[in-house]
Amino acid sequence: MKKLAILVGAVGISAMGFAQGMPGATYTATGSAGDWNLEFTLTNNLLPGEGDLYFFGVLLNTGRQIVAAPANWDTERFRTWSNQSYGGSSTIYNNVWLNLYSRPDDILSSQSKSGFIAHTNSIDAPSSLSFFSFAADGVYMGSSHYSNYWNPGFEGTAVLTSTSSVPEPAAFAILGVGFVALVRRRKRK
Numbered sequence: 294m295k296k297l298a299i300l301v302g303a304v305g306i307s308a309m310g311f312a313q314g315m316p317g318a319t320y321t322a323t324g325s326a327g328d329w330n331l332e333f334t335l336t337n338n339l340l341p342g343e344g345d346l347y348f349f350g351v352l353l354n355t356g357r358q359i360v361a362a363p364a365n366w367d368t369e370r371f372r373t374w375s376n377q378s379y380g381g382s383s384t385i386y387n388n389v390w391l392n393l394y395s396r397p398d399d400i401l402s403s404q405s406k407s408g409f410i411a412h413t414n415s416i417d418a419p420s421s422l423s424f425f426s427f428a429a430d431g432v433y434m435g436s437s438h439y440s441n442y443w444n445p446g447f448e449g450t451a452v453l454t455s456t457s458s459v460p461e462p463a464a465f466a467i468l469g470v471g472f473v474a475l476v477r478r479r480k481r482k
Contacts, residue, residue: 314338315437316346316426318451322418325458329418330360333409333451335426337400343435344428344445345399346406350374350386351451352423355413357387363408365398366390376425380439381448384423396430424451 320333331353337346350371359368370391377383388411392398400406413419425448427440438445 314340315435315447315449316428318349318351318424318426318449319454320422320451321454322456324418326416327414329413329415331411331413331418331422332407333411333424334405334407335400335409335424336405337402337428339402339428339431339433339435341402342431343402343433344431344443345396345401346426346428347392347396347399348390348425348427349409350389350425351409351411352384352386353388353411353413354419355415358412358414359388359390359410360412361408361410362390363392363398363406365394366392366409367394374425376439376446376448379446381425381446384425384448386423386425399430418453418456420453422451424449 315338317336317338318333319336320331322329322331324330331351333349333351335346335349337344339346357372362368368390370393371389372387374386374389375381375383390409425446427444427446429444431443433442433445435445438447440446
């Protein structure tokens with residue numbers, strides 16, 4: 294009976310560990326070769342009471358090109374950010390959004406926020422990007438963080454979920470010429 298109680302306790306602790314989450318990020322790409330807008334969605338996968346997300350950034354190989362931010366998220370406070378002095382990687386994130394002064398606009402547990410938009414002039418839309426996020430107003434009990442339990446930081450990989458190509462003006466011109474040629478040909482018959 295004692296072995297069964299220990300086994301049940303171990304399974305319970307293990308299940309609690311698996312329930313522990315960290316922030317996740319995805320994005321969509323809209324545009325065409327060399328002209329992509331990437332809209333990021335940041336999701337708070339922390340458990341209730343573990344913290345609300347208020348800081349987010351991504352690394353683009355084409356530099357800092359922020360297009361838009363959700364309401365009350367500042368894009369100028371930190372133009373770049375590194376987590377190295379807080380125990381994270383030495384990556385220098387060049388597209389950064391911060392919601393320092395408006396806690397009601399933080400991302401609460403089990404919620405997501407979109408509207409973090411950055412531009413890249415990469416030929417192809419990137420399939421994944423490095424990101425970071427910080428949480429506050431809670432006590433993080435997991436182990437997948439850096440910094441401290443009351444202001445945990447996280448780093449991960451944002452994944453592309455969809456791409457919508459917008460035809461280039463040259464493609465419209467070719468279609469237009471073809472349409473005019475078709476109309477003229479029909480008129481001759």
